[in-house]
Amino acid sequence: MMEMMRATRALGAFVRGVGLGDVDDAGVDALYQALIEHQVLFLPGQYLEPADQAAFGRRFGELGQRHHSYVTHPDSEDVVVLDWQPGDRPDAAEWHSDMTFTQEPPFASILQAMLLPPVGGDTLWASMYSVHDSLDSGFRRDLETLSATHDPGAFRNGPFASGGTESMNEMLSNVGSAVWPIISHHPVTGRPYINVSESNTRWIIGVGAPESHRILSMLFASTNRPDHHVRLRWEPGTVAIWDNRATQHYAVSDYAGHRRMMHRVAVARDTRLTSVS
Numbered sequence: 001m002m003e004m005m006r007a008t009r010a011l012g013a014f015v016r017g018v019g020l021g022d023v024d025d026a027g028v029d030a031l032y033q034a035l036i037e038h039q040v041l042f043l044p045g046q047y048l049e050p051a052d053q054a055a056f057g058r059r060f061g062e063l064g065q066r067h068h069s070y071v072t073h074p075d076s077e078d079v080v081v082l083d084w085q086p087g088d089r090p091d092a093a094e095w096h097s098d099m100t101f102t103q104e105p106p107f108a109s110i111l112q113a114m115l116l117p118p119v120g121g122d123t124l125w126a127s128m129y130s131v132h133d134s135l136d137s138g139f140r141r142d143l144e145t146l147s148a149t150h151d152p153g154a155f156r157n158g159p160f161a162s163g164g165t166e167s168m169n170e171m172l173s174n175v176g177s178a179v180w181p182i183i184s185h186h187p188v189t190g191r192p193y194i195n196v197s198e199s200n201t202r203w204i205i206g207v208g209a210p211e212s213h214r215i216l217s218m219l220f221a222s223t224n225r226p227d228h229h230v231r232l233r234w235e236p237g238t239v240a241i242w243d244n245r246a247t248q249h250y251a252v253s254d255y256a257g258h259r260r261m262m263h264r265v266a267v268a269r270d271t272r273l274t275s276v277s
Contacts, residue, residue: 002030006038011127011247012230013038020239021052028059031241032272035108036188040125040230040242047237048112050076050263057110057265064099064106064266073263083261084253090260091154092251095126095223096199098244098266100150101177106266107273110241113234117258123232124250125242128193130228131219132183135194139218143182143194146207148216150200151177179205182219186246187273193246194219223248 003016013034018027020043035041048056050073057063063078073079084090099105111123132140152175159171182204184195198220204212222228232240242249 002027004034004038007042008230010130010228010230011039011125012232013041015041015043018043020046020056021048023056025059032060035241035243039127039129039247040240042232043239043241044235045237046112046239048239048263050079053110053112053239053263053265054078057267060108060110061267061271062269064268078265080264080266081261082264083259084255085259086257090251090253091157092249093253094154094197094199095220095248095250096153096197097128097195097248100180100195100197100200101152101175103176103178104268105178106244106268107270108241108243108267110239110265110267112239112263113236114263115259115261116234116236117255117260120252120255120258121234121260122252122254123234123240124229124252125232126223126228126248126250128195128223128228128246128248129186129191131194131222131225132192134222134225134227140183140192143215146182146215147179147205148182148196148201148212149177149179149203149205150197151175151202153200153202184245188270191246194223196220197248198223 002018005014007013015031015034018031023031031041054063054076057078071081073081097105098109152172155171156168159167180195182194182196183192185192196216196219201216204215
């Protein structure tokens with residue numbers, strides 16, 4: 001029997017009584033509905049092999065393209081290996097939704113803890129529904145007409161370190177950027193959410209630099225409020241599944257001197273949404 005326990009008022013639920021490697025179709029449908037409701041699901045004790053993790057991801061939709069900055073697992077090109085060695089500087093300690101600088105960001109991510117530091121390395125998620133709903137109604141009306149640019153942000157660092165400005169500009173040209181409404185609407189629920197992140201949002205279209213900076217700073221500060229968060233202390237074999245469309249996440253980099261390795265599968269398209277539309 002699948003059991004679900006809500007994690008916080010804003011978002012998140014712990015799911016027990018289901019194995020992702022052999023869950024039936026009804027179970028996958030139930031997980032999808034729970035994902036739409038809770039935005040992020042935590043499933044301990046899964047221990048999926050790379051091929052099994054990718055196979056489970058395909059039951060949610062078409063898998064996404066490989067991220068330009070990460071390596072994939074030798075047993076499955078659909079599984080990104082996030083392996084931070086002692087002395088590395090992790091690049092996900094910023095609030096972000098995955099790959100919003102692309103024209104089609106992944107709809108969901110499936111992340112499994114493989115190797116963890118003795119303490120630290122937690123991940124937080126923020127409900128951008130909750131952020132939206134916390135804003136003053138007049139401010140929300142002002143935001144409804146505005147859109148903002150998203151670009152690769154700190155992913156400039158690697159190309160610049162390896163090849164200077166030319167290499168960095170080549171990466172930016174290849175990866176590109178995207179523009180999204182600041183108040184976007186979830187394609188399944190229709191609910192409005194704030195679609196800017198401190199990691200990737202650079203500019204509000206049609207306003208000057210001071211005004212853009214002020215508005216974005218206010219929204220980033222709102223995202224940082226713990227009222228909108230859930231925090232997971234990982235254990236080996238725990239899987240987190242999140243809806244990338246109305247959440248952001250932040251991987252805490254407080255484990256200097258230790259290794260942390262995760263396996264991630266990105267689901268590009270929500271096939272249930274496609275079949276309905």
